[in-house]
Amino acid sequence: MKLVVLDRDGVINEDLDEPVVSPDAWVPIPGSLEAIARLHHAGWQIAVATNQSGIARELLDLEALHAIHRHMDEMVKEAGGRIDVVAFCPHKESDLCDCRKPAPGMLYTIAERLGVELADMVTVGDSLRDVQAAMAAAARPILVRTGKGQLTADNNKGLEHIPTYDDLAACVDALLEPVEEESS
Numbered sequence: 001m002k003l004v005v006l007d008r009d010g011v012i013n014e015d016l017d018e019p020v021v022s023p024d025a026w027v028p029i030p031g032s033l034e035a036i037a038r039l040h041h042a043g044w045q046i047a048v049a050t051n052q053s054g055i056a057r058e059l060l061d062l063e064a065l066h067a068i069h070r071h072m073d074e075m076v077k078e079a080g081g082r083i084d085v086v087a088f089c090p091h092k093e094s095d096l097c098d099c100r101k102p103a104p105g106m107l108y109t110i111a112e113r114l115g116v117e118l119a120d121m122v123t124v125g126d127s128l129r130d131v132q133a134a135m136a137a138a139a140r141p142i143l144v145r146t147g148k149g150q151l152t153a154d155n156n157k158g159l160e161h162i163p164t165y166d167d168l169a170a171c172v173d174a175l176l177e178p179v180e181e182e183s184s
Helices: 032-041 062-078 105-114 128-136 149-155 168-176
Strands: 003-006 045-051 085-089 121-125 140-144
Touching (some): 003 105, 032 045, 032 062, 032 168, 045 105, 062 085, 085 105, 105 128, 121 168, 128 140, 140 149, 140 168
Parallel strands (some): 003 045, 045 085, 121 140
């Protein structure tokens, strides 16, 4: 089974300057929900791994976060897709936990829950910490230019080897592209 782990803010939904604190503030990036549906119909499992320090900073509580994720899940289902697992880190960077990206803890948890080898995991993010978490877990990182992705690509030397796409829809096009068979 193939697995793709998506960052939330900046990959699936618009990345605001402040945390998304209500379902009404969660706005999908055009084409992202349909891209998730295409992955689902192609037999991929889909997970979300998201840092949510707004909880530790008391900008929202767990009830609000769960409401946001229910809203996201409903919108994905309306588009014909499915999200199998949502993992989140409620900590601040200064908490030094093992789940907050760039630490790979959420990726380990997702792989264990879904029974997938880390080397078979594809991660899609818009920030350096998304790429670093994937590399720390020996997963396959992909960068999208939405959210903070263009800034990440422009400001971080050494990411040239990371596949980079305009958005989640373009990334899914590449993931679902039939593999060209070599002619002998």
